[in-house]
Amino acid sequence: MIALPDLSAARIPAKIDTGARTSSLHASDIERFDRDGHRWLRFLLDVGHGLSEPVVVEVPRADRRTITSSNGEAEQRPIIKTQLRLGSQVFAAEFSLRDRSDMKFPILIGRSALRGRFLVDSGRSYLQSDADERRKLLK
Template sequence: MSKRSRDLLRVGWREVVALPDLTGARIPAKIDTGARTSSLHATEIERFDRDGHRMLRFQLDIGDGRSEPVTVEVPRADQRVVTSSNGEAQTRYIIKTSLRIGDTVFPAEFSLADRSDMKFPILVGRMALRSRFLVDSGRSYLQSSAEERKRILHT
């Protein structure tokens, strides 16, 4: 193992993460090195203008079954073609926001998609993980507190 690899933090294949610019909630996420781009569960996505600036509004559902979706507004969302896990190409909005994994907070890009059929409302892809984390595919919640693990495992 290289010295650089030894300096990286380890994450499990699933973690509890936060999106501090969008919500105060802690959200279960799947760590997926097979996905290039991270993905966020969003519904009712609409683009609008405010004071001459392009904005995007959507419902953020953190997927815990107890919380109501949060209405989020963000500036300047891009659009890109993203290939989903089933191989289908879709045009999706891409937003940039802060992602917190453990004590590490950094900017990340997320495609907005309806993930209601998925177990995790957030998928963290390899571009967000790159140069920050090593993934231990046999472990879970390496960067999540004991309290967060307990809450997630008992919901």
């Protein structure tokens, strides 16, 4: 369970994916617009799982990149930078925005966000979640 404190108060289930370079965040209804001469994005953040109500988010766009998905398809995706809380650490991370409604996890944490901060134990789950969250999620 992670948090994106600048975007939502909810704790959000996330999957660690060391095979992915860039992290990915579920977003729908993505719109580009200009504000004060800068590129911004507006999107609907819906972390699902009954954890919180969908919220409209407006953030500066950091970049636009070609991202290759796990099935080998390349697509242009907008990139945002926001604070990520994983365990006791809070740090800036980049996320590509994509509709992940067909995925089990609304957030995928890639290796760029993890590098130099965490070691991954592929045989364990929810190690950075508190005990109550772990019990609920592993039922």
